[in-house]
Amino acid sequence: MAEPVFRAVRSDDTEHDITEGELYRYTRHRWLYNEAYHLSQRYLKFNLQELLKAASIAIDVKGFVRCTKILKCKEGLNNKVFLLTMTNGIEICAKLPHPGAGPSFYTTASEVATHHFLRDVLNISTPRIIAWSADRNNPVGAEYILEEKAQGEQLGKLWQDWHEWPMRARAGVIEQVVQMEHILASTKFAKSGSIYFREDIAGSDPLAVISPMDSTVLERFTIGPLVEHRLWRGERAVMDLNRGPYNDAHELVEAIAMNEKKYISLYAHSRMNYARSVTGYEQPKDAIDLLDRYLQLTPAMVPPKHEADIHSATLWHPDLHLNNVFVDPKSKRINQVIDWQSAAVLPFFHQCRVPPMFRHPRPIDDDLNTLQKRPGNYKDLNQDEKKQIDILIASEGIHKYYLGTTHNQNQRHWVALQLKDDLRTQPAHIVPNIWEESNVFYLRRALLRIVGAWEDLCLDRGPCPVTFTDEELAQHAQEAENMEAVSGVLTLFRDRWGLPPDGSVESAGYEEVKAELSQMREAFIEAADNEEDKFLAEKLWPYQDTDERPKRETSHRGLYKEFKYDIRGKVSEFEAELEFFSGGGKLIWFKR
Structure with a gap:
């Protein structure tokens, strides 16, 4: 019997032959730092023949149908996805979560139950699941989901064509997404957590909602622990932590801090934080002390009640980018929305956002009726410059247009979106993995803002229970100067060359990008005017293998997935930008 053909999709959507070994490895990106770790979190060896057998039985109980082609789809950071072509012409999508995607069993069990809830209860179209297993001890040797191939074309392949997709067509897509979000926003749950089938969570109660809904359709579902990977990262996977369900927003806000305190007290060790000091170590007790202050300030971290009810727990898509939406190219109608992995039911204000597929990469002003104008010298620019402006x-x-449509058609989401940059909601997003992600500074900054506004946020609670000493404030200000400067350089990398904070680069351009970045690093260090500043610049350089350096993260997950990584010939421009940042080549921002 002939073996199936192994193929993979390139970044330009063409196909090429691959070996079986490449099915198991992550090949779409490489990383400019900590590459071995990133790749290990995305390597998955499984029994291929057993997976194909499961697919055959799923569509033909006698198992007579065979697979003739395995197409490795463009890899996401959390899953391997294969399109299996069978002898009867049927195409099956096989999805296997990477080791770092989330907790074993729970991640897959929750994703499957969430799919069924969306299809069967809310009538939101997702591909039909035909077989699945959340037990990695199965014959395949990995958790998997087999589902029908999504109907239509990925919107990401079509969105760049302005001839076929003018603004009128794009407006139609926006309106359809807002309609789907309105369905989600209209379904309010009694508790926060992840959705499961009741048989997968021992002793669970039927799913409870506070929206009008037939209770009989909810009996097969329940709310269980969150699968968000940060709650299970590293040693947390075997710790007894409070991952939900949560009864209300206050319980959630407090639980995530208690979880981090428990983890840090057991597993964190002192380390260098050069943005804070070039001589002293950052201690775990510093983070624990900050979390204790956080817990004292939690009354200010839940927004006041509003008639739009932004507190009630709500299901939301975790990463709605262009490639997760499948459309009919002719009718411009959305057929299906995919990738609901790790979708959670959380207080609405805690997780609502503008979808990455519609998010502008720059700040948006409040006037929704006007747009940026072309510059006065527009007619003198070359075609590439004009195109970029347009x-x-x-x-x-x-x-x-997305914001305006949301304002008109989904008022609950609109009200919640007004809290996007609200100082009350920021700390809870920073706390998970605060030590590993070197976010102690950012949490301190967020808490200082709450302390400064305590009387306005908590009118009936008396004096603020938290204070910071003059010494703490001075040290924080010093760290802030260094962090702000390095963040400026990172923003430069992001805006000018598309490099995300995790250092991921399309594999085809890796060597070229790495060489260019090496020259940038030299320019960055040489811009310092003395050896001490050069030492500090070297330690603060973001893209390097070391556990000591402060890691930079972005809260806009998925924002850079549509960007192309192209920094060819940019070193001289980088040096010019350094001149602007540094005031004549001296890194005046570095403070010791």
């Missing part, structure tokens, strides 16, 4: 203006228009 793309940015169109991107702003898409973002604003």
Whole structure:
């Protein structure tokens, strides 16, 4: 019997032959730092023949159907996805979570139950699941989901074609997404957590909602622990932590801090934080002390009640980007929305956002009726410069049209979106993995803002229970100067060359990007005017293998997935930008 053909999709959507070994390895990206770790979190060896057998039985109980082609789809960071072509012409999508995607069993069990809830209860179209296993001890040797191939074309393949997809067509897609979000926002749950089938969570109660809904359709579902990977990272996977269900927003806000305190007290060790000091170590007790202050300030971290009810727990798509939406290219209608892995039921204000597929990469002003104008010298620019300006203006228009449509058609989401940058909601997003992600500074900054606004946030609670000493404030200000400067350089990398904070680069351009970045690093260090500043610049350089350096993260997950990584010939421009940042080549921002 002939073996199936092994193929993979390139970044330009063409196909090429691969070996069986490449099915198990992550090959779409490489990393500019900590590459071995990133790749290990995405390597998955499984029994291929058993997976194909499961697919055959799923569509033909006698198992007579065989697989003729295995197409490795473009890899996401959390899953391997294969399109299996069978002898009867049927195409099956096989999805296997990477080791770092989330907790074993729970991640897959929750994703499957969430799919069924969306299809069967809310009538939101997702691909039909035909077989699955959340037990990695199965014959395949890995958790898997087999589902029908999504109907239509990925929107990401079509969105760049302005001839076929003018603004009118894009507006139609925006309106359809807002309609789907309105369905989600209209379903309010009694508790926060992840959705499961009741048989998968021992002793669980039927799913409870506070929206009008037939209780009989809810009996097969329940709310169980969150599968968000940060709650299970590293040693947390075997710790007894409170991952839900949570009865209300206050319980959630407190639980995530208690979880981090428990983890840090057991597993964190002192380390260098050069943005804070070039001589002293950052101690775990510093983070624990900050979390204790956080817990004292939690009354200010839940927004006041509103008639739109932004507190009730709500199911939301975790990463709605262009490639997760499948459309009919002719009718421009959305057929299906995919990738609900790790979708959670959380207080609405805690997780609502503008979807990455519509998000403008720059700040948006409050006036939704006007757009940025072309510059006065527009007619003198070359075609590439004009195109870039027009793309940015169109991107702003898409973002604003989404906001305007949400304002008109989904008022609950609109009200919640007004809290996007609210100082009350920021700390709870920073706390998970605060030590590993070197976010102690960012949490301290968020708490200082709450302390400064305590009387306005908590009118009936008396004096603020938390204070910071003058010494703490001075040291924080010193660290802030260094962090702000390095963040400026990282923003430069992001805006000018598309490099995300995790250092991931399309594999085809890795060596070229790495060489260019090496030259940038030299320019960055040489811009310092003395050996001490050069030492500090070297330690603060973001893209390097070391556990000591402060890691930079972004809260806009998925924002850079559509960007292309191209920094060819940019070193001289980088040096010019350094001149601007540093005031004549001296890194005046570094403070010791």
